[in-house]
Amino acid sequence: GESVGLHLPTLSVQEGDNSIINCAYSNSASDYFIWYKQESGKGPQFIIDIRSNMDKRQGQRVTVLLNKTVKHLSLQIAATQPGDSAVYFCAEKAAGNKLTFGGGTRVLVKP
């Protein structure tokens, strides 16, 4: 069936550097994507979203890029901080307002 997946399970990054987290999706009909951050023992926290009619969207220190040609989504975190250490999930909104989550990438920020 359709799925949303990630390439890298763990990303180690030096504090202050930029982080890039990738996500591949397979449902070409998907028109809305969301990135979530999940800290240990907590629920997912909304970071940023993007609709399929856009290629790029920026937030505070975060940028989401969407490449519909290759069905690829990425999250860029600028000047990564220790508080950014968490697991990041991409999610695809499907019919009925349901979310399908990718496998997740753990980001470890080294001081």
Next chain:
Amino acid sequence: GAVVSQHPSRVICKSGTSVKIECRSLDFQATTMFWYRQFPKKSLMLMATSNEGSKATYEQGVEKDKFLINHASLTLSTLTVTSAHPEDSSFYICSASGVPPYEQYFGPGTRLTVT
């Protein structure tokens, strides 16, 4: 932003007993609530979708008689794990969705341990 709470945050129960988890939208009316299950180091898997006043819609492979969902009001949904077994031990997360654009707001999760 919208706030969703879950209670309890952690629960330990004995095998064969039932446990109820509450999900509340604190500052908005949630027409739809979703229940997810998350195993350690895994992603969230949707279990069911519940609309206020209607029967829940379960995802394929989720036993509706084992995971009873009630959405009796616009601010409360409950998930009851019946006759719990150790393999039901997991992190259960709810989300609530209200007015357009129907953003899902997630609760903090409930850690269930069945001994």
